[in-house]
Amino acid sequence: MRRESPRRFATLYHAIPLIAALLAAHPAQAADTAKASKFYEDALRRYERKDMAGAVVQLKNALQVDRTILQVHVLLGKALLAQGDLAAAEVELVESLRLGVDRAEIAVNLATTLSAQGKQLQIFGDPRLAPEGLPVNVQLPLLLVRASAYADVGDTRNALRSIEQARAIDPRDASSWITEVPVRIKARQFTEAMVAADRALQLAPTNGDAHYQKGTVFHVMGQVRPALASYDQALKLDAGHIEARLSHAGVLMDLGRIADVEADLKELDSLAPDEPRASYLKALIAEQKGDKAAAKTFLKAITELLDPVPIEFLRYRTQAMLLNGMAHYGLNEVEKAKPFLEFAAKQQPNSPLIKLLAQIALREPNVPRAVELLEGYLKINSGDGQALLMLASAHLNQGRHSRATALMQEALNAKDAPQFRTALGLSLMQGGQSLNAITELEKAFKTDPNQVFAGLALVNLYMRSNQGPKALKVADALVKAKPNNASALIVQGMARLAARDFNGAKASYEQAAKLDPKMVEPRLGLARVDITSKAFDAAHKKLTALLKEYPRLVDALLEMAALEDARGKTDEVPKWLNSAVDAASQREVRPNFALVAWHLRSGDGASALQAAKQLLAKLPEDVEALQAYAAAQLATNDPLGARTTLTTASRRAGYEPVTLVSIADAQLRANDLPGAAYSLEKALGAQPDDLPAMSLMTVVELRQGDSTKAEKRARQIIASHPKLAIGHALLADTAVVRGQTQAAVEALRRAHELDKTTASFLRLFGLLVTQDDSKPAFALADGWIRAHPSDVVAIKAVADSQARAGNFAAARRGYESVVKQRPDDVEALNNLANVLMRQGDPGALALADRALALAPRQTSLIDTAGWANHLAGKRDRALQLLRDARLRDPNNPEIRYHLAAVLAQAGRKAEAKDEVEAALRLANASRQSFESANQAKELAATLK
Structure with a gap:
């Protein structure tokens, strides 16, 4: 049951020696927690005073004590971003996400960090940075960061769309108009840019950035004196505005006012001593004065500043790219100039810069490259005589993929030959048409048992469709027909292993290895036998030996991942899967499928989506790849x-x-x-009689509101499958939709009679317990649990219902029963801890900490442990845990109230006020109360 109503009940099993042991180990942990918390609280105060360097030091001190404190990573990411340490900021912000922070807490900062590093496309593709689902106060700045990123990649339409979305949130906020100006300028929409600048100034007349943006519009339109006036005004309002100071100096340079330029450069030396654009202006001044040595020195200063910056960071910073390229070119360092000029040219695809690149290509000589550049340029600038004179010719042709299935069908029309059917079957299999492939391969293998490829493919298809006996039959036939064929023995080993005939599988693989000692498949098969039979050490030894010989052997890497999964070393699994993906060829997709499945299973939707994109790039038309991608989209809330x-x-x-x-x-x-x-x-x-399709269609019809069709189909299923429970369960669904409770109960009773499983019990119990008289539900539960005392799923469900009904004594007995059977059941431990807190039992703390140790990233457990520590008087630990929980789930009013209560006790009343007011706002917005709503209102009243 859910934590919010009432609290998420966990458990306390009376194991006094265990609790004593837990408490005995607690003081050292508490000391570390207190030390880390002190570092964090000091860092927070420094950050609030804008002492970023000091904050970073203290936050790193906190991480030395404990690297898992979520709020430390979040604040460190923000402080590093403020310092301009972008890569390190990204690391910390991503780490906070990995540890479980709610994306609303870091979305704007992470997007800003990515944008500054030239990772604009990552912003659009990362579901964690999607505005949908975020609070409006986060959506607005995030949309503006996205708008600038869209403009960087040349997507004006989406940039303006993002700006309009931000503006709809708060039309009086000038930032959307300020953001629009450079977007319009990049699209060469100067009139619209001026309108946006004027609107920004109407809303914020004393905003220096608004004046600067208006100056940029004048500047690109060649109106240097109005531009200079706007830059002057921007600098009066904000003397530290670096962009305004640089632009001011640039206009003065155009006007030939060298002395005034030098005055601006002097200011820039104090504001930004390492600014490369200032160095370029200095180089121009030196060149005008005839001081070539000084000009070279300033150009060298530019390259020394920009060369160490990863080129990806600059890819959408055209001015920086061009600046460094021109500096290298001015230093006659052509090879170094090329990548920067090429990147800049991508941002200005039709500019004369293309001709400079073509000239460099011709000097190399690289005529095809020069031709490519110039032909593209001449499509837009057809009358450029210089470009025409430089032009050269030659183009590469590309072939098309053959249509294998159509060709084989055509061949079969001429002659029905087994080899043609084998080829057709294999083609169909590659196209994802497994049923048709099986039909063709069966015909081929039946006609000619020597069609080894048909047999091998059939075994594979049968195993994929859970037809183990058929797979084994074909494998045995293959070995009988080809006793000395190692491949036949290998598929026989696969089929035997699927049937859990470990000795038989081992014999098949060993025989294959004898026939061909150089083959790796038999050795892999033997490792699989070890993994399946839980001989983990033996499997590890075999796989390690294989990888020593073949470090990039994809199958061995995949088996190593399977081994670590089977051994419970889940942190190692994605490492091996990623290694397999890296080692795989373009056509090898198994590692990609496996990596997507792993991330989905682990609940990491964002990583699953990235892995699915890689998969889809390999198989854009494949049905299974599309399904994997869709699963990742669903996991990242993109229905x-x-x-x-x-x-x-x-x-x-x-x-x-x-x-x-x-x-x-x-x-x-x-x-x-x-x-x-x-x-x-x-x-x-x-x-027409496919049971899974009929059953699911009944569900669809119900959800479409057509209960008549659904009932008819459910009765058809009952008639055609009278011994199965599924038809009665679907009939119950129909009755529930119609409000026919008694009919639904009768149908579920019949389903339970036919299929006495936990699932059927839970469905019947779940319906009965919602009735006014819940006695029949608990009577059913008593009977089921007496007959199935080890059914912990049922016991927990019943205990949850008892807790919701306020029967804490009965709920406690249920959770204790579960914990006795499964000491590491975190849900039961957590729920029992909540019951004990309700009963005032101090044993709640040990259980809450025990649950948290088993699942340290589960927000409900962190909250429970935080509140239990608070009730036990352990304020530092409570504060650390509740800050962590609040970052993971900022929309949970219960958690925010808990944090507010502890903050108030710690004397941080302003922060406590913010948190408790947020809790009450969240509850009002959702029109749902929360367990501690009354206490929250009382606390808010004391913090006025």
């Missing part, structure tokens, strides 16, 4: 994107029911009812 992806998958899936049902199930999770119906109609068109 609209998932719908589009799944629609494409459904269209490409052919008429295979298994695949279509899988797609429809995902479409349901994406709330795409028409899409799911379309997929299931295709499946039922191919196989």
